[in-house]
Every structure is written in C-alpha cells, then in structure tokens.
Amino acid sequence: MTNEPKQGTRTGLERNHGFRGPVVKPKDQKAALSRIWSYLRKQRIGIVLSTLFVILSSILSLLGPLYIGIIIDDYIIPGDLSGTVRMLILLGAIYLASSIFMWLQTFVMVRVSLKTIQRLRKELFEKIQRLPLSVFDKRQSGDLMSRMTNDIDNLHMALSQSIIQIVSSLFTIIGTAIAMFYMNWILAIVSLIIIPLVVYVTKQIIKRSSVNYKARQRDLGQLNGYIEETISNANIITLFGREQETIEQFKKANEQLRTSALKAEMVSGFLPPINNFMNNLGIGFIIGVGALLAVNELVTVGVIAAFVTYSRQFFRPINQLSNLLNTFQSAIAGAERVFEILDEQEEVRDVQDAIAKDQFDGDVEFRNVEFYYNADKPILKNISFHAKAGETIALVGPTGSGKTTIIQLLNRFYDAKQGQIMIDGEDSTSYQLDNLRDHIGVVLQDTYLFSGTVRENIRYGKLSATDEQVEKAAKIAYAHNFIKYLPQGYDTMLASGGMNISQGQRQLIAIARAILEDPDILILDEATSSVDTMTEVHIQKGLNNLMKGRTSFVIAHRLKTIENADQIFVIKDGTILEKGNHETLMMKKGFYANLQNQLQVQ
C-alpha cells in the first residue's frame, strides 16, 4: 500500500507547491547522473534545442518588465502616443515569441523524456525476463513492481519538467538580478536583501515538517497495515465476536495518526502564507523605498513598475528551487534503484556451441548433485539416480525435504553447486537453456494463470495450437467439463492469477496447458493437490495417458499415484533415503513401508 498522495490524472495546471515528505537522497549522484545521460545522449539534439528554447523564453520574459518601464517613462509620461504604439507592438511580439518558445521547450522535452523512459522501461522488462529465480526469491514482487512503475514515473517527471524548471528558474533569478542592477542599484539591493530571509525561513519550515512527516508516514503505515490485516481476516473477528476489541485497538492507532497528521499538515501548511508574506514585504519595500527615491528624482516611475513585476517573477523561482531540487534528487535515487536491477547478474548464459535438439529421449541422470542457497544449509546432499527414457519417477518425502528442488534443478531454474545432471548422456548445462525448457513440461505446485481468456491460457503451452487442439488438451486434463459451464466457455476472461476461478480449476487449466505443450520430459509438482479426490481420479487417467512414453517426474501426496511409478525415491533432509519400486520398498520395511502401513491401519 503506498501512502504517497497518488497523482491521478494530471491537469497541466499544477505547479510544484507543497512537498511530499522526506527527500530520498541518491547514493552516488554522479554515477547515476552520468548513466541517465548515457540514455539521454541519443536524444541530444532534442536536449540542445529544448535548452535553447528555455534560454530564449527566459530572456524574453525578462525583457517584458524592462520594456514596460521604458514605455511608461519615455513614451507615456512624455505623451508620445505614436511612439507608445510602436513600442507596444514590439512588446506584443516579445510576449508572443516568449509564449511560443515556452511551448516549444515542453514540446521537445516531453518527447526526449518519454522516448528515454520507453527505452529504460523496455530494458528493465527484458532484464527481468533474464533474471534468475534467485533474484525473485530475494526481492519482494512489490519492490520490483515499484521500481518498474513509481521510480520510472518519477524519473519521467524529473526529466520532462524538473530539468526545464530548474534551468529556467536559474536563468530567471540571474537574469532578473542583472536587469535590476542595470536599472537601479539601490532598489536592486533593497529587493535582494529579502532573499536570505526567504531561504532561511523556507529551510526551517521544511526541516521541521520533514520530521513531522516522517512521524505521520510511520503512523499511517501502521494504521494501514492494521486495516489490511483485520479487514482481510474480518470473518475471524465476526466468528469469534471480537469486534469491540478490534475497534478499540483501531481507535488507538487512529488517534495516534490524528495527532501526528495534525502536526505534519499544520507546519507544512504555513509555507504558502509565509511565502506570500515575504512576497508582499518585498514588494512593499520596493514601492516604499522606490517612491522615496522617486521624490528625490533618483528613480523613475517606470523603474518602480518594472521592479514590482520583477520581484513577482523573482520570488517564485527562489521558493520553488529547493523543492525542485528535492524532487529531482528523489528521481535520481529512483533511477539508482532501477539501475540496481539492470546490474543484477543474469541467468546462466549458454556455453559456446551449446546443443539444441529437436527431440529428447528423456534419459536423466543425477550424479552426486549438491545444492544450497547458503553453504551452511545444504538443501540437496549427494543426490544420484538414473531415470531411463520413458520411466515414471515418483518423489516422496516430507515437506521441505528437497523434492521440489530436484525438479527445479532439472529444468535449470537453479544450477547444481556440485555434481552433474546428465540429460540424454550430455551435461544439462551443455544444452541451450531455451531448447531445454522447450522440451520440459511443468505443472507447478502454485500454478499461475495470466489475465486473458481460458483459451489463451491453455494455448500458452503451444502458441501455434489451433482451437481444436486447445479443446482436446482441455478434455484430456478433464478441464473441458467445467470450462463449458463458464459464462463464455473458452472465451471467459480470467483475472490476473486466475483469481476468479477456484484453485482446483486453475490446476486443471495448468494441466491442460502442459498437455498441449507435449513435452519430452514431464514434471508434475503436486499438480492435483487442490482438486477433490473424485475429480482427481478422472484427471489421473488423463495424466496416465500423458505420461506414457515420456520420462515423467511426479511429486504427489496421494499414494495411489506413487504406487504405479517405475521408480520411487524417498527423499528426506536432502538425501535419497530409499530407492526402488513399490514392491521392493514395501519388502524393505523402511521409511516408505512404514508410511504406507500407518495409513493402512486407519
């Protein structure tokens, strides 16, 4: 849950007022900036153009007040009407040009920024596809998601707006100062005297309010966490009649947020009126001092007029600048997080002259395979076995014993730390990774379906499959029976993750998907765990057909499935405890026989 105020549809009218909590500082600003530049470089013509337009429009908007001053002093007051009209046409032209350049800078910069962002997004997405699973284990998907969306969006805002604004603010400040001194140095000093005060007060308020904002964010985070948990588990609260206690606890958190939110909002709310005050004070001094000087003929009315306009132009960028720099810094920090992903080690690359086969026989051999995530916590220890082509292999053992890991090594989700995995007599690492995965079909324990129609989801197994082939696969998987009752049958839209159908139904579609893939080696990892027993019997028939003639690895908790396997491996604590078929293992009277017997008793 994000607590940042969400920027919905933009209006084009917003200016950077207010602020959004503490600034996140980049770790190595220089490195990040130079890397962003490497992306921007392709668009450098656009950048040069845009900068040029920014400079032009800034200069032109500085000329405006200067001309107004001149027109008043030299034309209106002396009563030169035709000269006034001439000058006014010039002034109009200046304003027109200034507006055009102002628009052009946005026009060009938006393109520069969005094209850059498009490329960055594409690279990030492609990178994610190439990352090994260990990265996804290590990082939460919400974290990856926010890098792909929030961080990149912020960078876009920074590129398309902040840069222009920072450049134009700097130009305006410097240009105004020069123009002021050029016109009248005494009034210029009077105007500038207020600046340190503005900067100081703004800094103080931001400093104070970022402390308060942190407290508010903390309380809000806590409250939202509480809301999420209690609402998702609301049925428990009802069943156990714990409404009152839950509400009281909520009240505590809510009151805490009330206090900290009041503080945070209050302090930050002072910023606009104080800025307004500084503005008014500055203009007041210019007018007051200017008028006294004018009486003594040290300054003209036109100059006062110009100064009043300048000082309005002057204070806004000063107030904005620190804000803009903060936004920019946060964006750089976001870019750093994006680069962090781009720098992650990619999935194993193919060796030189990697093999690609059209068909695999399915002869699989593990030779002294070891695997661990942490060297001191081995997951698989010295696993060796040989599955001949066409055999069905069952893996049995308690949760966490390493069954799933064996399977994940087979299709190279991870690579063995020690030992070798041979497929058709060749080391599995000597095959092209893509080629290998194309020929291994998997039905995973926690299956995932994509948003799209049921048909598209089954077709995922073989993108070129016809509708008839899709339906045939669904029939074999026993999925056709429920699909035909869905509102739009095979064209029913599934939500992300297939959340609008039951877990059992999701598993059936996943099985159909694997059936359609028609792999040479089949892996079923608890493929039917969420299907009820009656349905399972039917699917099992389909799966038996499927397993015929191809090497299959099956992890199942139902003993019936296991019994018919050609080989059964009992896995415990990362080693193969027992090996054999059902009969030999029963004779052995070991772990397997014991398990079977215990179940027989009841």
Place this chain on the structure above:
Amino acid sequence: MKAAWKLKKYLHPYIFFAILAPSMMILEVIMDLVQPTILQKIIDNGIANGDEQYIISMFGLMILSAFIALIGGVACSTYATKTAVNFATDVRQDLYETITRFSERNKDHFTLGKLITNLTSDIETLQRAVIMLLKVFVRGPLMFIGAIIFVYITARELFSVLLYVVPILAISVIIFTQLTGKFFRAVQEVMDQMNTKVQENLAGIRVIKAFNRKAHQIQQFLEVNGLLTKRNITAEQVVGVLMPLTALIVNIGLVFALWIGAIKVENNIIEVGVILAFINYLMMILQGLISSSNVLIQIARAIPSAERIVTVLEEPNDIQNCHEPIKNSPRGEVEFKNVSFSYTKQGEPVLKDISFHVKAGETIGIIGMTGSGKSTMMKMLPRAFDVDQGEVLIDQQPIQYYDLATLRQAIGFAPQKAALFSMSIEGNLKYGKQDVSLQEINEALEASCAAEFVEKLPDREQHVLSQGATNLSGGQKQRLAMSRAFIRKPTILILDDTTSAVDAISEKKIQQAIDSNFPNSTKFIVSSKVSSIKNADQILVIEDGRLIASGTHEELLQSSEYYMEIVETQTEKGGVMND
C-alpha cells in the same frame, strides 16, 4: 454530490474551525488585493506631489497589510488543517466500526479489497479535498472576483480590457482542463494495462521460464509500452499549450491596457499609477483563475471517494439482534429445517432444501465435493449468513432469537482458510478466549497436535507470527486455527476442512483429543476425506447443495451409491501422505 453532502455531519464538531478558516482566508486575500491600490496611491498622490510624509504612511500601511495577511493565512491554514484532519479521522473511525460489524453478505457485497481502499486512499483523498476546499477554494475565486472588483474601483477606465481578457481566459482554461482530463484518462487506461502486465510477469515468472515464453512476453510488453509512450507524448504536448497560452492572453491584455492607458493619460483622464495597478490586478486574476480550476479538479476527484464512503456507511447491516434476544447459552441441539440459501439474489442456490437434526453432544461428519455447499451450510450456525428459506434451530429455538454475542460465544469455528494474525501464538489463541491460563493454552495446543512444533520454537507460545503467518506451513496454520477454536471449550465445535494439510497420523490424534476433550459439545467435521469423518455419529453427504444421504458410515455404505463411490476412490491406499 448529494451523497457526499451527507458527510457534513462529521464537520459539525469542527464547524467553528470550518467557518473560521475561510473567513481568515478572506482577510488574507483582501490584504493582498489592497496592495496594488496603495501602489497607485503612492505613485499618483505621493510621488506626483513629492509628499514624503504621505509615502511613508502609505508604506507603513503596506507593511501592516502584509502582516495582517500573514496572520490571516496562517490562521486559515491552521483551522483548515484542524477541520480536515479531525474530520477525516472521525470518518475513518466510523467507517471502520461499520465495516467491522458488517455481516458476511455486506462484506461480499463490497469485496474486502474495496473496503480496504475506502478506509485508506478514499479517506486520504477526502482529507486533502477538505483542506483544499477550506484554503485554496476560497482563495482562488476570491482573488479572481476580488481583483475584478478592485479594477472597477481603482482603474475603472481600463475595465473594458477585462471584458475581453477574462472570458477568453476562462474559456481557454475550461477547454484545456476538459481536454487534459480526456487525454490523461486515455493515458491512465494504458498505464493500468501496463501495470497489470508487469505485475503478472513478476507473479508468473516461474511459468514464463518453464514454458520459455520470454520472447512472447517481451513482445506483448513492447506493444503496451509503445502505445503508452505515444499517448503520453500527445497528452503532455497538448497540455503544455495551456501555460504559454494563458500567459499570452494576459500579456496581450496588458499591452492593450498600456495602449488605452496611454491614450487616457494623454487626455489627462487617468494617471500612470492606475495603469500599474491594473497590470498587477491582471496577474492576480490569472493566478486566481488557475488555482480555482486546479482545486475544482481536486474536489471533483474527491466526490467519488466521498460517495463510496457514504454508500458503505449507509449499508444496512443485514444481520442484527432481534428484540429481547435469548442470552442463555444453548446446550447444542441443532436442527436445519428446509434450508435454502444463495449468495446473490438471483444467483444459483448453494443450499437446496436441507433438513437434518442433531442431538447435543453428537459428532457430525459432512462430506462432499469442493463447491458442494458444505462450508456454506456451516456458516449458517454463527449467522455469518442468514438463510433465505427454512429455519435453523438451536435447542428448538430459531437461531435469530439468540443474542448474537451469546450465539457466537457458544461456537468454536475453525474455518477452511486458517487465517491467523500477526501477533504471538498466545495472542492468536486468546482470540478464541481472552482470559485463559497458560495451562489452557498448552492443552489446546496439545489437542490440535500444534504443541509438537510450538515447543520447538525458541520462544514457544510467545513466538510472533508474520502477517499471513507465512513463516508457518499450511498444516501448522491449520493446527493453530483449531487450537483457537478448542480453547473456547465451545458448545458447538465446527471444523471446516481443517485437516487437509495435516498428516494422517496427527489427524488421528486430533480426532481422539476432540472426543475426549469435548464429550458434551456438538461437533461438526467438514471434510472431503472419508477417513476424517468415518467414525461420526451421523454423516451428511452433500452433493450440489442437496443433502442426498445421511447415516453412519456403515449405513451409508449400504444405502448410498454416491458415498460408496467416494469411499472407493479413497480407500486403503488412497490415504494422504504429508509432513
């Protein structure tokens, strides 16, 4: 809009602040508006006459007005914040209480995800809108209208310029605001698509890798990415016109003011100061217009949030206590009389004409396929739902006659999804019963075979679970959820498929513990496994919402073909092997 207005009662306690805030803002705006007029006076009276005394007193007036504006602004901000934060906090509290007391059907109606959004982002949107409403919404229009009025007073001779500038300005702002909304909605649409794509790719990465569909996914992404970029470029380029355009309109107005002003100065109708005052007011008009339209958009965005909140607050709770409810704890006799139920009004009935009778202290097994209605049937007992037709009786009294708290107090329910809270194991068990001794906790843990893993934890029952108890296995979660129901020593115990991830041997032990610990409780055991319910006094066989057979295991083997079929697929070697 009308709906949003109903939230006004939450403003009542802070009505003083809510009125004070805009009043203070009026003070600030008037002080701001006075400034150009003072400027005009200084130039036309002070400078023109060389009257230093007049200038100094006018200067003093300016500084004074700046201070008054500061006081007004700060006060407005303070009161606006107080109103908005307090208002939002109160609404949040009420909303949370309403939702917490909702019945299952109420919650299903809104969906949990949406209720969470109401409590979090909707409320925050509302709070921001109220602050804006009290601060900027007053400032913008006031500045806009005030400046026009001041021009009429101070620079009436130039007022004609406004007759052209203001309408053109207003129309451009309105057109662009609409245009922008349209363009960015189109952007948002693709943005949502892209977010879904990314999210799915992260969640389904294993499937993508297993099927080697990298290229396919990238292709899909590139399309969305391209479309998003295209729409975004168009939108921002169009929107970028607004700022330069409004500046141009105002500036052209300024040029005309100077022109007309010059003619009138020439004819001695006005003095220069008037032109300067006019220029300043023109700037204020632009500022006022832009900030008003900005705030309008903010507020327009908040209205749907407010409406959603009101809908939730006004939702009638469909399960409530009757008049003078029974507060005596029941003995546990349960009867269903022709019960029918469906989750939605026109929906397919989930329970169809179900009748059965259970004596206090009996053990009832309920078996059937996934989706047959077993769990729904059990949810009628704690009145998570009320039946559509028929009656549920407890101790021969209709269930609606019981006090809700009394009824639920008597029931120990372990639901299918073992939902646990992110607190200690002890805290979770105390959810079942608040004042329990350590011994009771240990007994409950023992009975559900949870003790064996809890004992291995370094901090035992003080062990804090993560959110969603992700650090426990499915079987461990189920055991704790059962302990939580056991600890209540309930009159009616309901285990809704709570041993699906528990190994056969432990399940056996749990069954024995239930029999010896709760001899007088009525026990409902829902399962799709025959082994879990085989020894029940009565087994109810449910198919497609109907009770198709009932009796003991032996009786059913004789009488029900369907039951036999289930038994056959599960017998002997069909057991479940797990940790």
